[in-house]
Amino acid sequence: MHARIVLLPGDGIGPEIVAQAVRVLNAVADRFGHTFELTEQLIGGAAIDATGDPLPADSLAACKSADAILLGAVGGPKWDDPNASVRPEQGLLKIRKELGLFANLRPIKPLDALVDASPLKTHIVHGTDILFVRELTGGVYFGESGRRDGGKTAYQEMVYSEAEVERIVRLAAGLARGRDGRLTSVDKANVLEPSRLWRSVTSRVMKEEFPDVKLEHVLVDAMAMHLLVRPRDFDVVVTGNLFGDILTDEASMLPGSLGLLPSASLGVPRSEGGGPGLFEPIHGSAPDIAGTGKANPLATILCSAMLLRDGLGLPGEATAVERAVHDAVAAGVRTADIAAGGPSVTTVEATDAVLERI
Structure with a gap:
């Protein structure tokens, strides 16, 4: 080659x-x-x-x-x-x-x-043996950002579309299908609107396209604790850009x-x-x-x-x-x-x- x-x-x-x-x-x-x-x-x-x-x-x-x-x-x-x-x-x-x-x-x-x-x-x-699949081109790192109030207030938007969630979930689910058949989706759906979209799209894609892969939803703060207590319980983990950045650095230890x-x-x-x-x-x-x-x-x-x-x-x-x-x-x-x-x-x-x- x-x-x-x-x-x-x-x-x-x-x-x-x-x-x-x-x-x-x-x-x-x-x-x-x-x-x-x-x-x-x-x-x-x-x-x-x-x-x-x-x-x-x-x-x-x-x-x-x-x-x-x-x-x-x-x-x-x-x-x-x-x-x-x-x-x-x-x-x-x-x-x-x-x-x-x-x-x-x-x-x-x-x-x-x-x-x-x-x-x-x-x-x-x-x-x-965990495989993290982190969405890499959306979310808060790519959202609109700036300063207002004379620079005293800063903002950065967290934005995800259905298409962005669908493609990362499909990739992660396909990888899970080739491993132990378990996918954990991590979000903050109890607080964040983009996470609510993430969870609903993930559930739909998994039900329609990957019924043979077991899906679990976990809130990001709970996942941070689980990684330190029961990391062997996870196979493939899919999550957004910000959460994936933080969780994988934690898991690296x-x-x-x-x-x-x-x-x-x-x-x-x-x-x-x-x-x-x-x-x-x-x-x-x-x-x-x-x-x-x-x-x-x-x-x-x-x-x-x-x-x-x-x-x-x-x-x-x-x-x-x-x-x-x-x-x-x-x-x-x-x-x-x-x-x-x-x-x-x-x-x-x-x-x-x-x-x-x-």
């Missing part, structure tokens, strides 16, 4: 972890006889510094013509002025909107060898570190006229450890596996990468964030251990 992959290293530790994922992708290409054409583009704070735009036109054009996109991270203290008119995160929101990436998939599955790394008790965490969790942002499949998927670790830019060699590359390496499977249709290659990561961790390879005070390896050394096992 010949595939064009755009790299968006971004800010903070982004360039370091993307560089390690590139090593893994090159190893996969060599082993399985593929050609991956890798090109690097600007996004986030680095793009602001270079061009004044968090997503320059050249970056967007390259992404639109790619087969898949690998992103590191955006943001940092340098660009953290809340009153700034241009912010790194705007580049991320724009690329999601421009490419129609309406669904963010975030698997939460603690590695057996790292169950003890979780702040929760082992018997609560062990066996957890189940495996013990943000540095272990990948994500995929997907839209309409390429076979149906859609664009490329975007793959990124769920952690941030971690500017406090940038350049120290302490960054955990495993989430980004696992992103490369999702890229291979969901972006390029190469499940065997993806499984090889995932198995290599699991085997490395089982052999005791630990970066500082998961070492629990014990011996740790550097970013490059962790990748070396994975490469030895591919």
Whole structure:
């Protein structure tokens, strides 16, 4: 296979972890006889510094013509002025909107060898296997916003249409059908009107199109508690943009570190006229450890596996990468964030251990 992959290293530790994922992708290409054409583009704070735009036109054009996109991270203290008119995160929101990436998939599955790394008790965490499906291009992050009363009052609308809810629920229900057949929809229907629409549309779609999938509605505040008490009870969880953002960051602590969790942002499949998927670790830019060699590359390496499977249709290659990561961790390879005070390896050394096992 010949595939064009755009790299968006971004800010903070982004360039370091993307560089390690590139090593893994090159190893996969060599082993399985593929050609991956890798090109690097600007996004986030680095793009602001270079061009004044968090997503320059050249970056967007390259992404639109790619087969898949690998992103590191955006943001940092340098660009953290809340009153700034241009912010790194705007580049991320724009690329999601421009490419129609309406669904963010975030698997939460603690590695057996790292169950003890979780702040929760082992018997609560062990066996957890949740797939979050977060709606990514609607809701409060894309609603009309502004200031009034001379800047003393701020507002931001939460807006969802039936069509937006239908497409994310269909995708999530299809994934649930291929797993354990259970879908949990999270909303705030007791208070918010968009959530009432979300719940009614979800119920209708599931009844009419997915009667074989068991549906459960849970309020977002209750879900925040359930994740800490009974995470094993959930299979696929679908929710809106804001709730999904918060809940998945909370759930990331189940495996013990943000540095272990990948994500995929997907839209309409390429076979149906859609664009490329975007793959990124769920952690941030971690500017406090940038350049120290302490960054955990495993989430980004696992992103490369999702890229291979969901972006390029190469499940065997993806499984090889995932198995290599699991085997490395089982052999005791630990970066500082998961070492629990014990011996740790550097970013490059962790990748070396994975490469030895591919």
